[in-house]
Amino acid sequence: MAILPANVKQQVEEMFSEIQAPVKMILVDEGGSSELDQLMTELGALSDKLSYERVPATGATGYGLAEEVLPSILLEGPDGISRARFTGAPAGHEFGVLIQDIIDISQGSITLSDATKQYLSSLTEDIHLQVFTTPT
């Protein structure tokens, strides 16, 4: 049985028509059958420019992930740098954020102020931002 209802699928497919450069979704998890894997497979089928890869938990550290934060979804832009991660299933509001992030990454659309861009360009060390949300 499909996870995405037909109307949502259609809506996401329309949104994905805006995808420009290819984006890769990577799911790092414990393996086995999972709804999240099925969801990602269904999403990946909605655009030629969106690919999906599943990586076992043993590969987590290669992506800078700790096993305690699995399952995790990473979004990789055309430059192969992972831009955004979702720790836990992207349910509720986060589902919309995931879809929008995929489109934004593919378009390279940045809406930051010049001051922020300047600050980000000056960074010499890594900054990890974890935004805690709830699915509702």
Add this chain to the structure above:
Amino acid sequence: MAMYSPHVIAEMVDANEFWDLTRKHNVRGVPKTVINDGKGYLEGAVPEEHLVRAMKNAVGA
């Protein structure tokens, strides 16, 4: 920000699913942003410049 700089990782964490992390960072309301594992905290959906200020406080520069 993560799209603009390779130094920035943006992670959305499901607070309900990861209790250890939620407890560790004392998350009582969402959204809450944790910078570099607790070097900085921000509560609520704040304007961009507040986040930048918090990032500067957390890592210097």
